[in-house]
Amino acid sequence: MKKRENESYLSEVISKLTEHKMAMAGLFVLILEILLVVFLPYIMDLNPYDSDYMSFAQAPSSAHLLGTDAIGRDIFSRLIYGGRTSLLVGLLSTLISCMVGVPLGLIAGFFRGKAEICIMRVADIFMSFPSIVLILVLVSVVGPSVWSVTVVIGVLGWTQFARLIYANVLSVSEKEYVESARAIGTSNFKIITKYVLPNSFAPILIAITFQMASAILTESSLSFLGMGVQPPGASWGNMLYDAQSITVLSQRLWMWMPPGIALLITVLSINFLGDGIRDALDPKIRV
Secondary structure (H helix, E strand, O other): OHHHHHHHHHHHHHHHHHOOHHHHHHHHHHHHHHHHHHHHHHHOOOOOOOEOOOOOOOOOOOOOOOOEOOOOEEHHHHHHHHHHHHHHHHHHHHHHHHHHHHHHHHHHHHHOHHHHHHHHHHHHHHHHOOHHHHHHHHHHHHOOOHHHHHHHHHHHOHHHHHHHHHHHHHHHOOOHHHHHHHHOOOOHHHHHHHHHHHHHOHHHHHHHHHHHHHHHHHHHHHHHOOOOOOOOOOOHHHHHHHHHOHHHHHHOHHHOHHHHHHHHHHHHHHHHHHHHHHHHHOOOOOO
16 A cells, blocks of 8 residues: 555655656756767767867857867867766766765754754854855865865865755654654664655655755856866856956856856756645645
């Protein structure tokens, strides 16, 4: 009976999600972007590092679909490779945040006591600092690169997941089925994995989408400031770095508009998907 109820709930969630037009549009765009950044470089033999010495800052043409940058590198190639970098940073940093925050939030909410005090106070300390300032400091200490940016954003993003799972675990731990499991001597590990975590994890799915969008924006901000992905590596953020020049900003739109538009579409798509998941998981919303 329990299994049928779970299957019915899952079917209802999927049905509500598939009927959410904006979420499906966002999911389609994200899948298309992933396919493009993974396979297009091999299909079209793209190279983001080669310079065309006869075409410095050239406008879009048949030879260069989106033009070239100030040193003759193909904007389209760098856009595709930059998308690969930005999406990778967003996904991996969110995964790190989730892997750190969820276990800590579980421990704090389920065991309470000293564990709760230590973990939640550390989370409060992390959240008391302006995140971008702290990220800039840590990246400058470690050294700017794709991997250092990914790890720093991921480690500093754990507090959102920890506090969210903590609040849900506090509520679920008081349910009758958890108390019954304790009464018959079920181990804490089994209670957490079988009863507490599955019934507390739904909001984490929503948080993952918004954290990923935030991580992509943070990486782009760092790269724009020169503290993220370093040249000649490509990311949408360091492609926008050239927009600091008034000449580029006003006269060479092809050098900064493609990564800006790609960044906007990606973040909007992730947010639309997150909204759809939130609505699908809300039992008060009916299709």
